[in-house]
Amino acid sequence: MNINIEFLTQVINNWDPVGLLAGGAPENEYSVEVIEIAQKSSSCKSETDLAILIYGVFNDKLEVKLNQLDCLKQAFKIIEYGR
Numbered sequence: 128m129n130i131n132i133e134f135l136t137q138v139i140n141n142w143d144p145v146g147l148l149a150g151g152a153p154e155n156e157y158s159v160e161v162i163e164i165a166q167k168s169s170s171c172k173s174e175t176d177l178a179i180l181i182y183g184v185f186n187d188k189l190e191v192k193l194n195q196l197d198c199l200k201q202a203f204k205i206i207e208y209g210r
Contacts, residue, residue, distance in 0.1 A: 128171045130205060136161050138204050144185060144193050160184050177202035 139157045143149055147156045163184050164177075171177045178199040185193050 128168050128177065128206070130165050130168045132161065132165045134208065135165055135205055138201055139164075142197070142201050144197070144201075145189060145191055160188050163188070174199060174202040174206055177205060 136158070139161055140148060140154060144157075148154070164181055167180055167184070168177060171180055178195065178201070181198045181201060182193055182195055185191055
């Protein structure tokens with residue numbers, strides 16, 4: 128799966144899964160997570176795979192357990208509009 132990194136950044140920033148941007152963090156706050164998601168997304172074959180990847184990256188990098196349904200919603204946005 129080939130994901131447009133600019134669109135991925137936009138989706139993640141709009142979602143602001145940890146609320147860091149709403150708290151005044153810079154726009155590139157999630158850049159490490161976005162880059163890792165983009166790099167590892169080539170192994171994703173479905174929206175579910177991408178949602179699991181998103182969940183895992185945020186869990187590993189920020190030690191947060193995101194709502195899995197929210198991850199799936201974002202995965203659908205990324206795949207549907209970001210190609």
